[in-house]
Amino acid sequence: MRLNDIRAAYDLVAEDYLAILRHELVAKPFDRIALSAFAEVVSGPVVEVGCGPGRITAHLHSLGVDARGEDLSPAMVAVARRAYPDLRFDVGAMTALDVADGSLGGVVSWYSIVHTPLAELPAVFTEFARALTPGGHALIAFKTGDAVHHLTRAYGHDLSLDVHWHPVDAVATAMTTAGLTELARLTRPADEQEKGPQAWLIGRR
Numbered sequence: 764m765r766l767n768d769i770r771a772a773y774d775l776v777a778e779d780y781l782a783i784l785r786h787e788l789v790a791k792p793f794d795r796i797a798l799s800a801f802a803e804v805v806s807g808p809v810v811e812v813g814c815g816p817g818r819i820t821a822h823l824h825s826l827g828v829d830a831r832g833e834d835l836s837p838a839m840v841a842v843a844r845r846a847y848p849d850l851r852f853d854v855g856a857m858t859a860l861d862v863a864d865g866s867l868g869g870v871v872s873w874y875s876i877v878h879t880p881l882a883e884l885p886a887v888f889t890e891f892a893r894a895l896t897p898g899g900h901a902l903i904a905f906k907t908g909d910a911v912h913h914l915t916r917a918y919g920h921d922l923s924l925d926v927h928w929h930p931v932d933a934v935a936t937a938m939t940t941a942g943l944t945e946l947a948r949l950t951r952p953a954d955e956q957e958k959g960p961q962a963w964l965i966g967r968r
């Protein structure tokens with residue numbers, strides 16, 4: 764999918780996405796474990812790339828992380844700024860982060876690689892590695908499997924969006940190829956609200 768199509772889809776759903784998912788983490792203890800583990804090991808400034816309406820950036824902030832968010836969708840960024848006015852959110856693409864080399868303590872991609880084909884992940888992770896200071900950490904959350912699902916309706920809207928479920932080993936290989944050593948992985952089966960299993964990887968530059 765082209766970035767313009769992803770941006771258009773998320774511009775359309777931004778308001779409803781936050782209304783539906785704002786408090787989702789309350790019912791997701793294992794997701795919170797991945798975020799808490801990352802918060803414990805990371806130090807220095809963190810960018811959540813593909814932050815959407817900012818709920819994960821805000822959760823990281825509540826754990827003491829110096830976190831800000833970037834997203835492709837201007838509507839998502841506007842919603843995030845309104846929902847979390849004390850935090851910083853900017854429009855940006857995860858393949859071209861607006862930061863100096865080695866300037867971040869951490870990068871989080873929380874389900875923002877779900878529209879990126881496997882073949883394009885090494886370029887994404889190479890950009891994360893460029894932005895990270897040596898010893899900096901990356902947290903990658905994604906839907907796992909080996910399929911592409913085409914969505915025509917989501918968050919109460921008609922849209923067109925491909926969702927990639929990636930094999931965990933393949934994502935881990937893309938991460939290590941980009942210079943991020945795997946520190947931990949967590950997987951779990953789908954819960955009642957989900958269609959498939961979930962995975963998290965933590966890597967270190």
Ligand SMILES: C[S@@+](CC[C@H](N)C(=O)[O-])C[C@H]1O[C@@H](n2cnc3c(N)ncnc32)[C@H](O)[C@@H]1O
Pocket residue numbers: 766769770773784812813814815816817818819833834835836839855856857858872873874875876877878
């Ligand atoms: C499933 S949402 C996740 C949002 C947020 N991380 C959360 O969990 O609530 C995916 C987000 O990634 C953003 N995104 C997708 N591809 C991107 C890219 N190449 N660069 C920046 N953001 C991107 C979308 O605009 C969307 O807001």
